[in-house]
Amino acid sequence: MNEILRTAHALLIKDMKTEFRSREFLGHTFMFALLVIVIFNFAFKINPQNTPELASGILWIAFLFAGTLGLGRSFLIEKENDCIQGLGLSPVDRTAIFIAKFLGNLLFLVIIQVMTIPVFIVLYNLNVMEHFTLQTAVFLLGDIGFMTLGTLIAAMSVNLKAREILLPVLLLPLLVPLLIFAASATSILLTGGEPDAYMGRLKLLAAYDVIFFVVSALVFEYIMDEL
Amino acid sequence: MQATSIICQKVGKKYGDFVALRGVDLAVNEGDFLAIFGPNGAGKTTLLKILCGISRPTSGTATVGESDAHDPEMRKRIGVISHKSYLYDNLTAFENLVFYAEMYGIENREARATELLESVELDLRKNDLVRNFSRGMIQRLSIARALVADPGFIFLDEPFTGLDHHSAVMFQKLLSGLHRQKKTVLMITHDIPLGIAAATRAMILKGGRKVHDERVNGMDAATFLNIYFDKVGT
Numbered sequence: 001m002n003e004i005l006r007t008a009h010a011l012l013i014k015d016m017k018t019e020f021r022s023r024e025f026l027g028h029t030f031m032f033a034l035l036v037i038v039i040f041n042f043a044f045k046i047n048p049q050n051t052p053e054l055a056s057g058i059l060w061i062a063f064l065f066a067g068t069l070g071l072g073r074s075f076l077i078e079k080e081n082d083c084i085q086g087l088g089l090s091p092v093d094r095t096a097i098f099i100a101k102f103l104g105n106l107l108f109l110v111i112i113q114v115m116t117i118p119v120f121i122v123l124y125n126l127n128v129m130e131h132f133t134l135q136t137a138v139f140l141l142g143d144i145g146f147m148t149l150g151t152l153i154a155a156m157s158v159n160l161k162a163r164e165i166l167l168p169v170l171l172l173p174l175l176v177p178l179l180i181f182a183a184s185a186t187s188i189l190l191t192g193g194e195p196d197a198y199m200g201r202l203k204l205l206a207a208y209d210v211i212f213f214v215v216s217a218l219v220f221e222y223i224m225d226e227l
Numbered sequence: 228m229q230a231t232s233i234i235c236q237k238v239g240k241k242y243g244d245f246v247a248l249r250g251v252d253l254a255v256n257e258g259d260f261l262a263i264f265g266p267n268g269a270g271k272t273t274l275l276k277i278l279c280g281i282s283r284p285t286s287g288t289a290t291v292g293e294s295d296a297h298d299p300e301m302r303k304r305i306g307v308i309s310h311k312s313y314l315y316d317n318l319t320a321f322e323n324l325v326f327y328a329e330m331y332g333i334e335n336r337e338a339r340a341t342e343l344l345e346s347v348e349l350d351l352r353k354n355d356l357v358r359n360f361s362r363g364m365i366q367r368l369s370i371a372r373a374l375v376a377d378p379g380f381i382f383l384d385e386p387f388t389g390l391d392h393h394s395a396v397m398f399q400k401l402l403s404g405l406h407r408q409k410k411t412v413l414m415i416t417h418d419i420p421l422g423i424a425a426a427t428r429a430m431i432l433k434g435g436r437k438v439h440d441e442r443v444n445g446m447d448a449a450t451f452l453n454i455y456f457d458k459v460g461t
Binding site for chain 2: 003006007010014017018021022077080081082083085086087088089090091092093225
């Protein structure tokens with residue numbers, strides 16, 4: 001296990017260095033998330049009464065779209081000069097590659113969220129982080145499930161010609177349960193709903209994360225064989 | 228007598244309905260330098276992918292150094308140089324080598340990277356990003372990357388692609404050096420003169436089948452070209 005974590009750490013540092021030096025994607029994805037929020041602000045008749053109801057859906061859709069954009073990037077770095085082949089030739093455990101890519105994508109999404117949420121609070125005049133710890137738990141569990149499946153599907157689609165289209169087409173239907181649990185948990189916190197209902201959603205999110213993390217880590221080795 | 232280090236027995240590979248390899252038998256001795264020639268679609272790269280453990284045969288068996296190349300321990304003993312560099316453009320030459328050294332579990336990673344950069348004469352450019360390198364420099368760094376774990380087997384896939392004459396000659400010298408170190412080398416190339424000059428044995432694949440295999444020590448390229456066109460047609 002130590003060996004897997006050591007390799008995953010090295011891969012993650014490598015990904016962060018290359019991302020930092022290319023300085024392309026984080027800014028563009030943040031702009032995209034921002035645009036989604038602004039467009040929804042114009043598309044719906046937002047008022048103080050309906051904001052708490054609509055806010056969770058708008059936020060999660062913005063994160064889902066922006067995160068999907070970032071996922072496409074995570075394996076494209078490895079396609080450059082066929083580095084994915086270089087990794088495949090090395091004796092590293094494939095699970096380490098999965099964990100590194102998952103953590104990189106998760107970190108990327110968390111950064112986008114940290115940048116987007118303050119803008120959302122100002123724009124919609126609604127403090128979505130009022131219950132900071134509880135809301136952070138929802139975001140983290142939602143992000144983990146999203147990035148677990150996203151990392152797997154991004155690896156599967158990286159060799160496809162129409163990958164930009166196929167990644168969201170394959171991923172988003174699988175994320176529907178996660179979106180329902182996460183958006184409703186966020187909504188319960190914003191509208192002052194039942195704590196039991198909130199805990200129920202949180203447990204469902206945790207179960208979703210565990211199931212898909214285990215399955216994805218196991219399946220990833222076979223996907224690497226085909227890359 | 229030299230030990231046999233690479234053995235293929237009736238190796239076949241199918242991609243859907245397409246048959247890439249049809250029962251290829253091969254035995255390569257330790258320290259041999261085998262060049263594999265053949266037209267596009269002959270199955271050369273497929274065979275190499277099976278031998279270096281990134282693809283599995285549909286039928287037959289392939290062993291390198293007495294074990295399956297899918298075995299992680301075996302992978303440490305195989306170095307692959309391709310026309311694709313497997314290098315990250317946004318990392319420096321040094322960072323690339325240290326990264327791969329880490330992937331191969333090398334202890335003194337930084338010392339090994341420095342030593343390899345000196346051996347391919349890139350030590351003065353160690354802190355430059357790979358995206359600023361010429362094709363010849365990238366190929367030299369690619370050799371250093373492949374040698375990071377000091378492998379006993381070197382597999383090359385079209386290594387001369389995109390190299391100018393000067394870089395190709397320099398690359399050939401580096402290959403000769405590897406062969407002198409008694410490493411087992413297996414090279415796929417379309418460049419028959421360069422391939423024959425470097426190899427001790429040559430094999431021709433056509434349509435997924437082995438159609439020719441002989442020792443070529445001292446053979447001139449023109450003689451082998453005649454054999455090649457006789458076997459694969461013009």
